[in-house]
């Protein structure tokens with residue numbers, strides 16, 4: 001798995017950076033190629049608009065030299081009429097350019113967002129532990145927006161200005177070669193500061209973006225943990241921390257804006273200084289008689305067009321650089337491959353149907369990718385027969401939940417094999433493996449949708465009758481009756497409208513709807529009232545009756561009912577047996593059980 005770079009990469013040589021820019025420009029253009037028609041309209045509009053602007057200069061020259069100069073009213077009328085016509089065309093072309101370029105920009109960014117999101121969902125769970133959610137959010141929203149700005153606005157402005165620059169230059173030459181040459185001498189004086197300052201602006205804008213990502217991450221964490229924040233009266237501390245984050249970002253932004261403004265100021269000064277110089281030289285030619293007044297006017301018109309086009313390039317370049325940075329980060333994300341799927345999909349085997357529900361682990365060793373030095377599971381070997389109920393017990397941190405993650409193929413073990421229905425899961429599509437399993441997690445995730453949709457999550461193509469049946473079997477009907485809009489009540493972010501026990505029953509309803517051949521149950525440790533516990537037990541009994549079940553057990557009732565108990569400790573299997581067998585041995589199980597009995601009378605809950 002490639003780790004994403006979050007900090008700016010070291011400075012690269014200008015030559016390489018230039019080639020890279022061209023290369024990335026091509027990538028940017030490629031994003032827009034599926035939309036040839038609007039793109040063609042946009043480009044035609046751009047060319048038409050630029051042509052019309054340039055023709056105005058020609059009109060000006062005609063107006064002064066023929067209309068005014070020769071006091072020819074008819075020529076004046078016809079020239080003005082033509083210029084009016086050109087302005088109408090210019091207006092229409094401006095609409096076309098703005099609309100179609102905007103369209104392509106929005107379309108491309110929508111595609112990009114969908115692509116990145118679709119790809120994200122295919123990545124391993126481990127990937128999401130290496131990158132902050134806030135950073136991913138900012139990539140899909142902010143970074144794509146940066147790309148959109150370039151495609152939807154800056155690119156059009158760049159093309160328009162480029163056309164005006166080239167066209168203007170040609171017209172300048174056609175009007176007066178001498179003045180054009182004089183102008184060209186001035187160009188390097190404009191370009192050099194652009195190059196020097198542009199680079200510094202780019203560096204700062206990258207720094208600025210990194211800081212905005214920090215701000216986003218902090219925001220997300222604080223808002224996500226608002227209850228913890230308020231319960232610990234951490235508000236003032238968080239306010240101060242947020243102020244620091246944003247002020248730091250402000251500081252860098254101001255540095256960038258300062259440099260950029262300086263750049264604009266410098267460009268303007270140099271350009272208009274140069275124009276004055278040319279104007280002075282041109283006026284002398286008019287006085288001497290080697291140049292006509294209309295020619296000089298047209299030349300100045302073109303020079304202003306060229307200068308303002310050139311002047312805007314620095315800003316466009318900065319936009320482009322920011323978008324390139326964003327595009328880099330997006331591409332990096334798209335290039336991250338899931339590490340669990342074999343590369344060659346043709347070797348996939350099918351799991352036998354119907355599933356027997358046999359699951360086996362053979363010498364499984366595992367360490368989390370974010371902490372590869374620390375083994376969490378050591379040589380775990382176990383198997384479950386069809387329909388068997390296995391309780392897994394052990395102290396907190398023993399690796400019980402990790403074992404479930406391995407079965408669900410959230411992670412691949414470093415060594416050893418996992419077999420489902422007799423097939424090595426490495427040879428099977430991850431989705432097919434998961435389709436055989438139903439997970440009821442310890443702290444179930446409730447999405448900010450309706451209760452109905454939350455149950456439907458278990459099997460999105462289920463019918464309404466199935467959903468109601470699952471709700472009934474999970475003893476959710478009393479909850480439904482208590483909600484203002486019944487089963488269609490929105491549950492709020494992370495299901496704030498439900499209690500812990502109710503959430504667990506929703507998770508059980510999902511599993512019932514799913515009807516998996518292997519049930520993975522991580523019992524809730526939070527204290528449930530006996531009413532709730534009774535209801536959950538009833539729902540579970542129904543669910544466990546017909547399938548192989550692995551349950552991380554905290555309650556004595558569950559342990560007693562299991563066919564077999566596996567005692568886990570520090571990533572290893574400490575003992576296996578029934579309650580009666582294990583309690584008669586002088587081992588971890590008995591010690592834990594004794595502790596539990598001593599603390600709870602009557603003993604209800606198992607070890608946490």
Ligand SMILES: Nc1ncnc2c1ncn2[C@@H]1O[C@H](COP(=O)(O)OP(=O)(O)O)[C@@H](O)[C@H]1O
Nearest residue numbers: 368370371376395396397398399400401402403
């Ligand atoms: N995503 C993770 N990344 C790194 N370490 C983890 C992760 N999840 C759990 N661990 C570590 O693995 C060990 C076992 O955790 P877990 O399987 O959740 O234990 P249990 O469910 O038995 O309480 C713990 O020491 C925990 O710190």
Ligand SMILES: [Mg+2]
Nearest residue numbers: 400401402442
């Ligand atoms: Mg656990």
